[in-house]
Amino acid sequence: QVQLVESGGGLVQPGGSLRLSCAASGFTFSQYAMRWYRQAPGKEREFIATISNAGDTTTYADSVKGRFTISRDNDKNTVSLQMNSLKPEDTAMYYCSVPGGYWGQGTQVTVSS
Numbered sequence: 001q002v003q004l005v006e007s008g009g010g011l012v013q014p015g016g017s018l019r020l021s022c023a024a025s026g027f028t029f030s031q032y033a034m035r036w037y038r039q040a041p042g043k044e045r046e047f048i049a050t051i052s053n054a055g056d057t058t059t060y061a062d063s064v065k066g067r068f069t070i071s072r073d074n075d076k077n078t079v080s081l082q083m084n085s086l087k088p089e090d091t092a093m094y095y096c097s098v099p100g101g102y103w104g105q106g107t108q109v110t111v112s113s
Contacts, residue, residue, distance in 0.1 A: 002026040002102040009094060009107030012086055020081040020107060022096030030054075030074040032099060036081045038092035038109075048094070049081065064090075086111045 008020040022034070036048040049060045049070040058070050069082040079096055086109075093106040 002098065002100070004096050004098065004102060004104035006094060006096055006104045006107040009109045011110045011112065013113050014087060014111055016086050016111070017082070017084045018086065018109060020083065020094055020096075020109070022079045022081075022104060024077045024079065024096075024098065027098065029077040034070075034072060034079040035097045036070060036079075036094060037097060038090075038094045039106075040089075040092040043092075045095070046092075051079065083109070088112060 003025045005023045006020060008018060010018060012018050031053055033050055033052050035050040037045050038048055039045040047061055048064055049058065049068060051058050051070045051072050055072045060068060067083065067085045072079045088111045091109060091111050093108050095106045096104050
């Protein structure tokens with residue numbers, strides 16, 4: 001079955017960086033685009049970034065453009081999200097997703113001084 005396992009979250013000060021990873025299994029990873037979303041308490045889940053199956057096309061939400069970078073390793077079945085210049089408003093649970101309605105359990109990112 002499809003499994004997505006996020007890791008790399010934590011507590012970071014404003015202006016800091018974190019790198020999230022998502023390990024995928026149970027499907028042919030290299031055939032699917034992958035996405036990152038986030039959800040802050042009391043808010044709707046928000047699209048963050050997507051990467052094509054080959055990794056040659058990326059799209060970002062305006063809120064993270066220029067600060068976050070999505071990448072993937074099709075040999076290791078992983079997708080990553082490098083987050084720089086973090087702001088308190090980036091605090092949320094972060095999820096990776098594959099088309100078909102599959103989600104990981106999420107990893108918490110807290111940006112606070």
